[in-house]
Amino acid sequence: MSKKLTKRAEDYSKWYNELVVKADLAENSAVRGCMVIKPYGYAIWEKMQAELDRMFKETGHQNAYFPLFVPKSLFEAEEKNAEGFAKECAVVTHYRLQNDPDNPGKLRVDPEAKLEEELVVRPTSEAIIWNTYKGWIQSYRDLPLLINQWANVVRWEMRTRLFLRTAEFLWQEGHTAHATEAEAITEAELMNNVYSNFAENFMAIPVIKGLKTESERFAGAVETYCIEALMQDGKALQAGTSHFLGQNFAKAFDVKFTSKEGKQDYVWATSWGVSTRLMGALIMTHSDDHGLVLPPNLAPNQVVIVPIYKTDEQFDEVSEVANTIMSDLRARNISVKYDNRTTYRPGAKFAQHELQGVPLRIAIGPKDLENGTVELARRDTLTKEVVALDALTDVVEGLMTTIQDDLYKKAFDFRADHTTKVDTFEEFKDVLEKTGGFILAHWDGTNETEDKIKEITKATIRCIPEDSVEESGVCVFSGKPSNRRVLFAKAY
Amino acid sequence: MSKKLTKRAEDYSKWYNELVVKADLAENSAVRGCMVIKPYGYAIWEKMQAELDRMFKETGHQNAYFPLFVPKSLFEAEEKNAEGFAKECAVVTHYRLQNDPDNPGKLRVDPEAKLEEELVVRPTSEAIIWNTYKGWIQSYRDLPLLINQWANVVRWEMRTRLFLRTAEFLWQEGHTAHATEAEAITEAELMNNVYSNFAENFMAIPVIKGLKTESERFAGAVETYCIEALMQDGKALQAGTSHFLGQNFAKAFDVKFTSKEGKQDYVWATSWGVSTRLMGALIMTHSDDHGLVLPPNLAPNQVVIVPIYKTDEQFDEVSEVANTIMSDLRARNISVKYDNRTTYRPGAKFAQHELQGVPLRIAIGPKDLENGTVELARRDTLTKEVVALDALTDVVEGLMTTIQDDLYKKAFDFRADHTTKVDTFEEFKDVLEKTGGFILAHWDGTNETEDKIKEITKATIRCIPEDSVEESGVCVFSGKPSNRRVLFAKAY
Numbered sequence A, B: 001m002s003k004k005l006t007k008r009a010e011d012y013s014k015w016y017n018e019l020v021v022k023a024d025l026a027e028n029s030a031v032r033g034c035m036v037i038k039p040y041g042y043a044i045w046e047k048m049q050a051e052l053d054r055m056f057k058e059t060g061h062q063n064a065y066f067p068l069f070v071p072k073s074l075f076e077a078e079e080k081n082a083e084g085f086a087k088e089c090a091v092v093t094h095y096r097l098q099n100d101p102d103n104p105g106k107l108r109v110d111p112e113a114k115l116e117e118e119l120v121v122r123p124t125s126e127a128i129i130w131n132t133y134k135g136w137i138q139s140y141r142d143l144p145l146l147i148n149q150w151a152n153v154v155r156w157e158m159r160t161r162l163f164l165r166t167a168e169f170l171w172q173e174g175h176t177a178h179a180t181e182a183e184a185i186t187e188a189e190l191m192n193n194v195y196s197n198f199a200e201n202f203m204a205i206p207v208i209k210g211l212k213t214e215s216e217r218f219a220g221a222v223e224t225y226c227i228e229a230l231m232q233d234g235k236a237l238q239a240g241t242s243h244f245l246g247q248n249f250a251k252a253f254d255v256k257f258t259s260k261e262g263k264q265d266y267v268w269a270t271s272w273g274v275s276t277r278l279m280g281a282l283i284m285t286h287s288d289d290h291g292l293v294l295p296p297n298l299a300p301n302q303v304v305i306v307p308i309y310k311t312d313e314q315f316d317e318v319s320e321v322a323n324t325i326m327s328d329l330r331a332r333n334i335s336v337k338y339d340n341r342t343t344y345r346p347g348a349k350f351a352q353h354e355l356q357g358v359p360l361r362i363a364i365g366p367k368d369l370e371n372g373t374v375e376l377a378r379r380d381t382l383t384k385e386v387v388a389l390d391a392l393t394d395v396v397e398g399l400m401t402t403i404q405d406d407l408y409k410k411a412f413d414f415r416a417d418h419t420t421k422v423d424t425f426e427e428f429k430d431v432l433e434k435t436g437g438f439i440l441a442h443w444d445g446t447n448e449t450e451d452k453i454k455e456i457t458k459a460t461i462r463c464i465p466e467d468s469v470e471e472s473g474v475c476v477f478s479g480k481p482s483n484r485r486v487l488f489a490k491a492y
Ligand SMILES: [Zn+2]
Pocket: A418, A435
């Protein structure tokens, strides 16, 4: 397989698909719409998991695990939620296979092993979890209940793309229960802030925090908070959501608690999640025509060392220096790999590490040994410099921060360049067509207008930004009054 | 719910079920045979995961993720494996629900959304993984391929018990590919050794390493290595297995590689796994009539501090000392929780931490403040001592090792006491009935004898121990010659 990628300017979508496969992140499987996450892609996901898990625990949450299956009768209990997910559910109807009498060596579903009640493979776990919480919550002393689950979920999407929309995906889902409405709202906001901190400070992806409109809300939620990121092709990507669920699930599953004062009331709820979709956001924020670009925080190997040599003796000498560099870098908690494979030439190694986005590459050859230097190459800027060996550890350590910050800044500037305030629908359509990106425009607050704009332009309201200022104006579409701009974009 | 447990001597099985629920480890869910792993139980599982994951990576393995579903045609490709699991498969047949026209507000499976090919929910992942490996392996340069997956799997068991046998369980499954038979066998043995080290050094559970007999082998394996532990009621528990799969899956999925010499050959394989079943082994090795007993390595909180006070002023004074103790212990990497809940009395807290197996409890009251001491209670021995505050950190640190070692020793001695060499079938039945435990006996090597012994006594051959010595004798059942003893027991 050629390692050359299609250029982004040529065909962004093709570039993305090729990059995911060629950089060894993921690939399609034999199961329609389900992906295989390859070791290199999974190692990046593990870095995300570890940091998120730390942030969840730091904010008082504990992990638990709930069943993969949801009995149909529980699934349908919260009507809006059920309605929202019914059309994309994988359903288990039987629990046994048998030899197929018509096809020797083949199996068929055993018609006698039909389940009395069908089981839905969880598309999200509110139903099974709130049915469980009923047994866990009696008194205010049992609240708040702050739980997270790392799990796989299944949504039978018709058009799938690696990481962005797959039938099965990996995610975390937080599910919390509270004694008061105010506390639940605070929790939903807190977790949206955790997500935005994670995206910006860890993934180097700038995001806009805000509230979804009614039509874009999670099925069963009272409010949906979200973080929205802007991809290089000018389309938005929803990177995380946090829902204030009101008492909807508590009522559907009859979960009440006795307050300190002895009063009975339904419990208030939130849920919040991010998924392997973040891998897509990562790729489409930082990468280039040469392949993946990783912020140091997410790189399985932050530094790779490639030896240049002709003779065995040279290889030994270079390896000795490489080993010293490795232990110096590891002592500063920098992950480093020595690519001493003898089955590949330096050029092939350079190409692979570039494609896979290793932030820094160190090359050491016989000339370097003579001069007491190495060649240091930055993946994000594709620049090289010669660095004295005795300064190397400090330089590399400094670059870890510099690269992380530069990637954020670059993405931030890109977003600033591609965010446009428009005041007429002509302008709206023009900007959308010519530069894409985020559009800040007045909207009259109705579903009807939102739907019509979507129909005509394919742009949706990504969110009502948290930091939007009051400003009187008129809706770009209907001309009706509006008191704040909302964020429009075409989206993944 | 009363926190009092049934005594082990009264009804071991009832004691186990009660302990799992009352210590907040897990509970049954609304889905037949599927459990909810509660936060406290899950925190223990996370400790196991972290250590195993570290050990896998140290031995060169990488994590990846493969689909939850296996298309029926792939599932049936390796015949023995398919035969072994066909009878306990959850099968997805449809991908959509719709409103039920006969029951307003209810959903039903959409008959028009029937899958062309049914999907089996993975009971184990050899099929989907080897179908994927076909695309990954062409040359000797692609080998060995050393991959592990953390995942949920489903086996539709008819009789289920929390942790020990559940329809859905969590596990890790390693799947490796090698150029030679010898290398694959070495890998299978290595991973069985990783499991035994983990069980003994981390979980404080002594295990017997060995090989399964043909009838107890994994479906599709050439050899199954295993570790077997002995529970307090004299029954064995298989705690982990590692399979040498020969070329069975490579042949079923046509996975060949080109050797250095340019020859084509099928790839050699292993797979190996441990699951949430280890939670059952943990409980039934160390716990007592008061509840869970945790080795320090597995305790979410290694130490708990309970304040004893009447006035607010006393509470403040005690808390100040508690905070100092906490930071001293944390500085030595000892996890400690200050149970300063005002909604529970000390007696209730003592009972809860005892039930949940916290290795050490520190109680501090006004008297202690005067004397510069605390009361230190060991969960494993139920002994208490008064310790001077300025010696406390050292004493606690020492006890972490002592308790871990003592628990292993206690379990080891129990096993020694309950392992019996027998030479006649009368003795065999007698020991099994009176003391239970492991029985070392000669066996003639035939399936027939193994089956008959099982039929009559319910005991199975747990393994042919790795360290069994050659010794001529006669089979306890058939009287035919035998050259080594094998390990029998009734088993979970
Ligand atoms: Zn542009």
